[in-house]
Amino acid sequence: MDFHLTNEQLMLRKMYRDFAENEVKPLAEEVDETEEFPMETVKKMAKLGMMGIYFPKEYGGAGGDVLSYAMCVEELAKVCGTTAVIVSAHTSLCCAPIFENGTEEQKRKYLPDLLSGKKIGAFGLTEPNAGTDASGQQTTAVLEGDHYVLNGSKCFITNGNVADTFVVFAMTDKSKGNHGISAFIVEKDFPGFSTGKHEKKMGIRGSSTCDLIFEDCIVPKENLLGKEGKGFKIAMQTLDGGRIGIASQALGLGEGAVNEAVKYTQERVQFGRRLSQFQNTQFQLADMHCRMQAAQYLVYAAAMKKQNHEPYSMDASMAKLFAAEAASDVTRRAVQLFGGYGYTREYPVERMMRDAKITEIYEGTSEVQRMVIASNLGVK
Amino acid sequence: MKIIVSIKQVPDTSGKVAVNPDGTLNRASMQTITNPDDMNALEAALKMKDATGCKVIVVTMGPPPAAGMLREALAMGADEAILVSAREFGGSDTYATSQILAAAVNRIGVESDDIVMCGRQAIDGDTAQVGPQMAEKLHLPQITYAAEITKDGNTVTVKRMLEDGYMTIKTQTPCLITCIKELNEPRYMSVGGVFEAYSKPLTTFGYEDLKDDPLIDATTIGLKGSPTNIFKSFTPPQKGAGMMLEGADKATCEQLAGILAKKHII
Numbered sequence: 107m108d109f110h111l112t113n114e115q116l117m118l119r120k121m122y123r124d125f126a127e128n129e130v131k132p133l134a135e136e137v138d139e140t141e142e143f144p145m146e147t148v149k150k151m152a153k154l155g156m157m158g159i160y161f162p163k164e165y166g167g168a169g170g171d172v173l174s175y176a177m178c179v180e181e182l183a184k185v186c187g188t189t190a191v192i193v194s195a196h197t198s199l200c201c202a203p204i205f206e207n208g209t210e211e212q213k214r215k216y217l218p219d220l221l222s223g224k225k226i227g228a229f230g231l232t233e234p235n236a237g238t239d240a241s242g243q244q245t246t247a248v249l250e251g252d253h254y255v256l257n258g259s260k261c262f263i264t265n266g267n268v269a270d271t272f273v274v275f276a277m278t279d280k281s282k283g284n285h286g287i288s289a290f291i292v293e294k295d296f297p298g299f300s301t302g303k304h305e306k307k308m309g310i311r312g313s314s315t316c317d318l319i320f321e322d323c324i325v326p327k328e329n330l331l332g333k334e335g336k337g338f339k340i341a342m343q344t345l346d347g348g349r350i351g352i353a354s355q356a357l358g359l360g361e362g363a364v365n366e367a368v369k370y371t372q373e374r375v376q377f378g379r380r381l382s383q384f385q386n387t388q389f390q391l392a393d394m395h396c397r398m399q400a401a402q403y404l405v406y407a408a409a410m411k412k413q414n415h416e417p418y419s420m421d422a423s424m425a426k427l428f429a430a431e432a433a434s435d436v437t438r439r440a441v442q443l444f445g446g447y448g449y450t451r452e453y454p455v456e457r458m459m460r461d462a463k464i465t466e467i468y469e470g471t472s473e474v475q476r477m478v479i480a481s482n483l484g485v486k
Numbered sequence: 487m488k489i490i491v492s493i494k495q496v497p498d499t500s501g502k503v504a505v506n507p508d509g510t511l512n513r514a515s516m517q518t519i520t521n522p523d524d525m526n527a528l529e530a531a532l533k534m535k536d537a538t539g540c541k542v543i544v545v546t547m548g549p550p551p552a553a554g555m556l557r558e559a560l561a562m563g564a565d566e567a568i569l570v571s572a573r574e575f576g577g578s579d580t581y582a583t584s585q586i587l588a589a590a591v592n593r594i595g596v597e598s599d600d601i602v603m604c605g606r607q608a609i610d611g612d613t614a615q616v617g618p619q620m621a622e623k624l625h626l627p628q629i630t631y632a633a634e635i636t637k638d639g640n641t642v643t644v645k646r647m648l649e650d651g652y653m654t655i656k657t658q659t660p661c662l663i664t665c666i667k668e669l670n671e672p673r674y675m676s677v678g679g680v681f682e683a684y685s686k687p688l689t690t691f692g693y694e695d696l697k698d699d700p701l702i703d704a705t706t707i708g709l710k711g712s713p714t715n716i717f718k719s720f721t722p723p724q725k726g727a728g729m730m731l732e733g734a735d736k737a738t739c740e741q742l743a744g745i746l747a748k749k750h751i752i
Contacts, residue, residue, distance in 0.1 A: 114680050117561060121675040155677030168677035178677075 109406065111173075118174050122181035125154065126189075134186035137312030138457050141304070143268050144312055147189055152223020157196060160413070161205055166218035172413040176354040176405055183358025184365065185454075187461030188312035190358055194351030195264040195313075196220070199469075200227025203273045203344040204291060207332040216271055216291060228269035229348075230260035230292075230318045231341050238474055240275075240341060241284045245320060247276035252327050254278075254290065256298070256320040262468070266316035267301050270294050273344070274318065275337045287337035291329045298323030309460035346419045348469045350412060353405045353425035356433035356465035360398040363433075363440035363458045367391060370444055370453070381443065390443060394436045401429040420482035427475035430465035437462040487599040487659075488541040489531040490591055491564070492620070493524035495548050495555045496610045509716035510577055510709070511610060520555050523605025525672035527665040530635055531603050532563045532673065538637075541565050545590055547575060547583060553688060561675035561683040568594065572693035577709025580611070584619030586707060589699035590691050591624060599640055602662040606631060614664070621662035623701055629655050630664040 111119070129150055137144050151157055159175040161167025175197060183190035201220050204212060204227075219225040236242040245258025256276050263272075272292040279286035292299060302317030332340050368391060371381035381387045404425040411418035437459040441448035448455045466472045497503060497516040504512035520528075531542045544559040546552050547570040556567035570590045578586060591602060602624070604617035614630070621628030633652070634645035642661055646653045647668055675683075696702050705711050729745070731738050746752045 113557070113684060117558060117675065117680045117683065118677065120558075121561070121677075121680065125674055153676070154674055155679075159677050163678070169681045170677055174677070 109403070114170075115174055115177065118170070119177055119181065121154075122156075122178050125151075125156075126181045126185045130182060130189050131185035134188070134454065134457070135451070137186065137188050139311075139451070141306070141311045143314050144186075144189055144192070145268070148192060148223065148226065151189075151193065156193060157223030157226075158201060158217075158221025159197065161201060161217065161221050165205065165213055166221040168221075172350065173406055173409040176350055176409040179351050179354035180358040180361070180402075180405070183355045183461075184362035186312075187355060187359050187458065187464075188310045190355040191264060191310050191313050191352075192226075194348070194355055195229065196227045196269075198348040198351040199229030199264070199344060200269070200271060200273050202347050203229070203289065203331065203340055204271075206343070207289070207336075207340050208291075209328075211328065212291060212331065220271060225270035226265055226268050227271045227273070228263055228265040228318075229344065230263050230266075230272050230274040231345075232260060232262050233258070234261050238471060241287070241338060243275060243277050243287050245274075245276040246280070247278050247288060247290065247325070249278070249327065254325045254327065254330070256290070256292075256323040256325055258320050259302075260318040261302075262305065262315055263301075263318050264468070265314050266318060267304060267314040269314075272318065273331060274320075275341055276320075278334050278337075282335060284338040285335045287341070288334045289331040289337040289340045290325050291331050292323070292325055296323055296325060307464070309457070309462070309464050345469055346422050347412060349422040349426040349475070350405065350408050350418075352465055352469045353401070353408065353422065353429040356426070356429035356462060357398065357401050357405050359458050359462045359465070360394070360401065360429070360433035360436040363437040363455055363462075364391065364394050364398055366453070366455055366458075367394065367440040367443045370447075387443060390439055394439055397432040397436055401425070401432045404428050420479055423470070423475040423478040423482075426465070426470065427472050427479070430462070430472060433462040433465055434459075487538065488543060488597070489534060490543045490545060490594055490596070490600065490602045491524070491528050491531045491559075492587055492591075492602065492604045492617070493528060493544055493546050493555065493559060494521045494605070494608050495519070495546065495552045496521045496608050499609055503721060505719045508577075508709070509719045511719075518551075518555070520558065521605050521608045521610075523607060523609075523665060523667060525605070526667050526669045527603040527605050527663075528559055528562065528564065529670045529672040530632070530663075530665055531601075533670065534601075534635075534637065535563065535565075543568065543594060545570065545587065545594070547571070547578070547586055547590070549576075556688055557683045558675055560686045560688070561679040562673055563676075563679055565686060567686070567688040568691055569688065570691045570696070574693040574704070574708050577712065578707055579712035579714035580613050580615040580619060581714070582707040582712045584616045584623060585701050585703070586696065587616065588620045588623035589696045589701045591620065592699055592701065593691060593696065596624065596626070596660045598660060600660045601637075601642065602626065602660070604662065604664045606664045606666045617662060617664040624662065627657045627661045628664070629657060629661065632663045632665045633668040635663060635665075635669070 155168035158167040159170045163169040247254040274292045278288040300319045305315040374381045408421035408425040440455040495518045498519045504515045506512045542564040543566045544564045545568040607614035629644040631646045632644045633647035
């Protein structure tokens with residue numbers, strides 16, 4: 107496999123890094139502390155094309171590739187897990203399913219504003235009783251003349267309170283189980299649609315997470331995404347792509363923690379020596395770096411396969427499983443290397459540790475990833 | 487209308503500085519950045535492009551790897567790039583460099599409503615000479631230390647920032663302006679810009695391309711032809727933390743005077 111980055115990818119990495127260091131890092135602590143959505147940062151990212159990286163220019167995208175998108179999420183996550191997931195959820199969970207499943211009219215109508223970042227996107231699949239078991243959808247959609255009427259609610263929706271456009275799943279025919287689920291494009295101003303309160307979370311605290319509520323919500327018939335009954339398939343395909351985004355977020359969080367630990371251990375002196383001079387520190391950092399490097403290979407390989415239109419479902423699951431668990435482990439080890447200071451909010455590693463945990467949970471828990479991988483191995 | 491922006495790749499001074507045995511900088515072994523003041527010049531040009539749709543051409547003199555910096559300028563929004571590169575040009579001081587760059591600008595061609603923009607000075611040499619020397623050689627009016635630039639037709643109004651105040655100057659195009667950091671905040675490359683950067687034209691001007699320009703005198707370019715000779719290069723020893731005295735009372739002043747007297751400074 108060729109792991110050489112193209113000139114464009116190398117240049118983009120530099121640009122993402124400059125942007126993350128200068129525009130995102132200085133706000134990361136405040137965003138975490140106040141739980142305020144970093145809207146100004148999103149506007150800046152939009153201007154630079156970071157909200158539609160791998161989509162064609164004809165729909166308002168930047169004309170890039172999937173790996174360039176993964177690298178963007180990675181570089182943002184090195185300094186701020188919140189900012190990274192905003193880009194990931196918007197891109198992978200809203201722009202991608204519309205681009206991949208939408209009619210030409212739907213693409214022309216929704217993608218230019220989403221890809222240019224004028225509007226923010228979100229994805230509504232999870233329900234209080236349909237988490238890992240996504241097939242247990244209780245939200246219903248009933249066709250009445252020229253529109254569907256949606257009733258029900260969604261929970262834990264990333265970007266929920268700030269999004270303008272949602273890809274939402276609902277049962278159009280309960281008797282068909284998975285095959286009775288359909289996908290819809292919902293605008294925030296549709297009658298009968300509202301959002302719930304901001305969830306208070308352990309990490310990624312600045313990202314918006316809330317319920318979506320549908321009370322006789324009127325969705326025009328032309329906003330059905332894909333065919334009726336194909337919603338579950340669309341959701342699963344979308345999550346395959348989303349896992350590359352979350353794997354990139356986990357990757358960045360772990361790498362960011364390694365960077366911080368390398369810096370800190372060379373400054374902190376105990377017993378008359380820098381922490382970095384102790385063999386335990388060196389071995390810890392070596393292990394941490396190895397884990398993140400391995401995660402990077404898995405994430406980049408999955409991104410390249412998606413870009414090349416090769417089957418990548420198992421690769422995305424492996425990347426997310428490994429990167430998420432590596433990020434949780436590496437950020438925890440970073441806190442340990444920092445000692446008491448690491449446990450305070452004076453240093454960013456405790457935030458990184460809190461942010462990393464969610465990567466093992468959302469867009470498919472680590473257990474779901476293992477199910478996907480085992481199933482791809484033919485293990486029953 | 488077009489704007490020609492002269493930019494320079496310089497060592498990232500946050501890293502280690504390497505020096506060749508002949509006293510010149512070993513640029514190949516160092517991390518590089520685009521000279522900060524030049525980024526302000528480029529931003530000023532790109533802002534004019536945003537407003538008027540004019541063309542922006544970036545030009546640099548340097549070794550072949552400087553093409554990477556030019557691609558970044560293209561990713562920010564410049565339309566064309568010129569790399570002036572030849573063994574004969576290597577080791578040029580400001581006098582030689584300004585001849586070569588002026589010849590390059592001549593080859594690009596300066597029309598009646600064009601502007602040449604430069605950064606005030608590069609962070610490696612800190613001379614602030616190349617821009618003004620280029621203007622002299624090109625017989626263009628020059629305005630240095632630009633903190634504000636407006637263009638109305640062929641009239642350019644520039645607010646210069648000097649140590650003790652501002653000076654506003656009007657001139658006619660074509661002209662040359664050197665820019666300072668107070669002028670603007672340079673933009674980032676954009677994702678779309680990066681993907682376009684490698685399909686935009688990047689042309690190399692070698693010695694053969696420029697040697698017949700009347701400005702080029704083979705005996706006054708390159709290391710040999712440069713009138714500046716580097717006597718010695720060294721990294722200055724690190725200074726100590728110094729001593730701080732606080733207070734505006736007589737006792738503190740006397741203490742300060744005592745320290746200075748002891749060191750034979752007063």
